[in-house]
Amino acid sequence: MAPRKPGKSTGGSEDPSVTLFREYLRINTVHPKPDYDAAIQFLEHIGTDLGLTCQKVEVCQGRVVLVLTWQGTNPNLRSILLNSHTDVVPVFEEHWTYPPFEAVKDSQGNIYARGAQDMKCVSIQYLEAIRRLKAEGKCFARTIHLTFVPDEEVGGHKGMEMFVQRPEFKALNVGFALDEGLASPSDTFSVFYGEKSPWWIKVKCMGSPGHGSRFISSTAAEKLAFEEKIAAWCRDAGDGVTYEFLQKCMDQHITSTEESNPWWKAFSGVCRDLKLQLKLEIFPAATDSRYIRAAGHPAIGFSPMNRTPVLLHDHNEFLNEQVFLRGIEIYACLLPALASVPPLPSEG
Numbered sequence: 370m371a372p373r374k375p376g377k378s379t380g381g382s383e384d385p386s387v388t389l390f391r392e393y394l395r396i397n398t399v400h401p402k403p404d405y406d407a408a409i410q411f412l413e414h415i416g417t418d419l420g421l422t423c424q425k426v427e428v429c430q431g432r433v434v435l436v437l438t439w440q441g442t443n444p445n446l447r448s449i450l451l452n453s454h455t456d457v458v459p460v461f462e463e464h465w466t467y468p469p470f471e472a473v474k475d476s477q478g479n480i481y482a483r484g485a486q487d488m489k490c491v492s493i494q495y496l497e498a499i500r501r502l503k504a505e506g507k508c509f510a511r512t513i514h515l516t517f518v519p520d521e522e523v524g525g526h527k528g529m530e531m532f533v534q535r536p537e538f539k540a541l542n543v544g545f546a547l548d549e550g551l552a553s554p555s556d557t558f559s560v561f562y563g564e565k566s567p568w569w570i571k572v573k574c575m576g577s578p579g580h581g582s583r584f585i586s587s588t589a590a591e592k593l594a595f596e597e598k599i600a601a602w603c604r605d606a607g608d609g610v611t612y613e614f615l616q617k618c619m620d621q622h623i624t625s626t627e628e629s630n631p632w633w634k635a636f637s638g639v640c641r642d643l644k645l646q647l648k649l650e651i652f653p654a655a656t657d658s659r660y661i662r663a664a665g666h667p668a669i670g671f672s673p674m675n676r677t678p679v680l681l682h683d684h685n686e687f688l689n690e691q692v693f694l695r696g697i698e699i700y701a702c703l704l705p706a707l708a709s710v711p712p713l714p715s716e717g
């Protein structure tokens with residue numbers, strides 16, 4: 370085990386937000402057996418400390434969604450949803466320079482841990498931005514809800530997919546949601562308004578595989594045409610060859626990034642004021658945003674990490690503490706703007 374080194378980039382005294390982030394990273398929520406209870410207890414404690422109301426929704430056995438709420442002054446208006454998942458993907462410890470659940474900070478202020486980018490940073494940034502706004506005595510018209518969901522990394526079925534079907538979700542009256550994005554190695558910040566639709570397919574071939582790997586010449590861009598091709602391959606391979614979808618993402622919703630859209634106007638307006646360069650992208654995989662969008666709500670994927678290599682699911686995932694702290698400042702500007710979007714025509 371590598372020794373834990375004291376951080377030097379802050380001159381020895383660490384920002385309490387960074388300390389909290391590192392504490393959260395040490396909670397082992399790795400698949401296949403994430404310690405969700407420990408994560409929820411930790412987050413609930415922070416929320417209660419901040420004076421947020423707390424609700425727990427058990428979407429199925431052992432899978433609880435934690436909802437922390439900062440009530441707005443006009444509860445009739447639609448709310449802002451800040452979503453994050455609590456689970457992280459497995460590690461190959463032998464490929465890590467530092468133990469992946471110790472949140473070691475090196476001399477440059479880089480914090481190494483599974484979940485440093487995906488996406489424990491964002492959970493703590495949301496909370497710490499709220500801490501700052503509350504300390505300044507701020508309050509806003511719209512309610513802000515934070516949801517902490519399980520199982521995103523295994524498809525979100527026992528997480529956000531079930532939660533959006535629940536009356537407790539409908540009662541949140543969501544107007545606009547923020548969820549995870551990706552780091553960006555350049556100066557720009559990546560912003561995601563839609564996602565690819567991954568298909569994970571398990572093919573079961575009991576006998577001889579025959580010529581099941583033979584490709585048919587005409588390619589099909591259309592997804593349903595592609596599924597027919599898979600079915601045909603299985604038929605061609607002989608009896609007893611079956612396939613099943615482990616993931617079949619079909620959602621094609623995208624979120625408006627038109628200046629005329631009031632949510633986008635608020636989001637992009639803050640970024641302009643802060644001189645953040647945005648790069649609008651389609652997320653290359655699938656996140657829980659797809660369930661939020663499919664439920665009819667606009668959602669933007671945004672993890673404020675520029676000048677950072679994209680290391681989600683990779684060995685030696687890290688985030689620099691200065692980038693992390695800048696993210697809190699960014700949310701502390703975004704949240705007031707979003708929670709102050711004037712009543713929309715549909716809100717009377």
Ligand SMILES: CSCC[C@H](NC=O)C(=O)O
Binds near residue numbers: 525567616618654656
């Ligand atoms: C299709 S379920 C996707 C789960 C996971 N999402 C983001 O990383 C992923 O591995 O892409």
Ligand SMILES: [Zn+2]
Binds near residue numbers: 454487488656
């Ligand atoms: Zn993620």
Ligand SMILES: [Zn+2]
Binds near residue numbers: 681682
């Ligand atoms: Zn992930």
